[in-house]
Amino acid sequence: MTPRRLVAPVAVAASMFALAPVSSSGQQGLSFEQYRARVEPIFIAPRGGHGPGMSPCATCHVHSGTPLKLQPLQEGENGRVFWSEEQSRMNFEVVSRLVVPGQPERSRLLRKALAVQAGGAPFHVGGKFFESQADPEWQIMAEWVRAAGTSPDLTAAEATPPPLDFEFFRTCVQQIFLDKREGRMECIHCHGGGSRGFARTLSEGRAFWNLEESRRNFEVLRRYVEPGYPLRSRFLTHPLAPEAGGDHFHSGGRRWLSQDDPEWQMLAAWVRGQQTACVNY
Ligand code: HEC
Numbered sequence: 001m002t003p004r005r006l007v008a009p010v011a012v013a014a015s016m017f018a019l020a021p022v023s024s025s026g027q028q029g030l031s032f033e034q035y036r037a038r039v040e041p042i043f044i045a046p047r048g049g050h051g052p053g054m055s056p057c058a059t060c061h062v063h064s065g066t067p068l069k070l071q072p073l074q075e076g077e078n079g080r081v082f083w084s085e086e087q088s089r090m091n092f093e094v095v096s097r098l099v100v101p102g103q104p105e106r107s108r109l110l111r112k113a114l115a116v117q118a119g120g121a122p123f124h125v126g127g128k129f130f131e132s133q134a135d136p137e138w139q140i141m142a143e144w145v146r147a148a149g150t151s152p153d154l155t156a157a158e159a160t161p162p163p164l165d166f167e168f169f170r171t172c173v174q175q176i177f178l179d180k181r182e183g184r185m186e187c188i189h190c191h192g193g194g195s196r197g198f199a200r201t202l203s204e205g206r207a208f209w210n211l212e213e214s215r216r217n218f219e220v221l222r223r224y225v226e227p228g229y230p231l232r233s234r235f236l237t238h239p240l241a242p243e244a245g246g247d248h249f250h251s252g253g254r255r256w257l258s259q260d261d262p263e264w265q266m267l268a269a270w271v272r273g274q275q276t277a278c279v280n281y
């Protein structure tokens, strides 16, 4: 297979800047212009090789079903690849969900490809690309995220992540994994094991998880929760209808058709660290 040439769309980015100098983003202060001109090119920058830690991010993130799901690239003359403005806007929506405005260190986009000893996530199938936070590309992403933090609506509660209540998870949230809803399959059927196994299969004759099993379920589910931010928590957006602000795709279908669903509201309160009554039905 011959390597496909990937060249950053510098010309496109420069002309964009000239046309749209003012931020128009509604995503909690994140600038689309800055994203398109500076951050997005990082995803297609060539890295001198193939495979984890060496392929351009887009090689994997255009095709795979990962949360960083980018639009398919267009090909111009000389094999130069690019995203149209409309595509960039769709990418922006997706990428914005992976950051916590004002807080690069807490943003999944920045933690995933960063070395563990530099504060990165423990694991990334795509490998580690940034040795330290001083990396120029990492700094570009950090500047973009930091710039959004100046927005006055970042409350103190958002600046410090609230703890996620395990007891509430154990006694109430887990019940959802077992509850059937008309026409929908229960989570436990598909999330009983493996890397997404937050609802481990129960052994014969048992109706609920014991303390030890609950802890293991909790450790897995935490990966899909961003404390303080219900709409950045995949546990809440994956099974939520796309029209209601959910993710574009979930093989398991939709459990919540709207954010007004009492169960969704309860989970949102839990993610925000608020006290809430258990709603099960
Ligand atoms: C060789 C393929 C590959 C490359 C190259 C790659 N990734 Fe990934 N990435 C994956 C896979 C697979 C996942 C999902 C599994 C995981 O979380 O590790 C993923 C997950 C992610 C996530 C989602 C984290 C989450 O769970 O919310 C982010 C963010 C991410 N990658 C960023 C990047 C960035 C930035 C680059 C380029 C600097 C990059 N990746 C390059 C394969 C790749």
Ligand code: HEC
Binding pocket: 065, 067, 176, 177, 185, 186, 187, 188, 189, 190, 191, 196, 224, 234, 235, 236, 238, 239, 249, 250, 251, 252, 253, 255
């Ligand atoms: C019919 C099988 C099935 C059912 C039922 C199901 N899921 Fe899923 N779920 C999947 C598969 C497969 C994936 C991975 C591919 C994808 O994102 O759709 C997934 C992904 C997810 C993810 C994102 C994981 C990631 O890696 O980003 C979350 C969160 C999730 N499911 C939550 C739930 C919840 C909560 C329920 C129950 C209300 C549920 N699922 C029911 C099959 C299912």
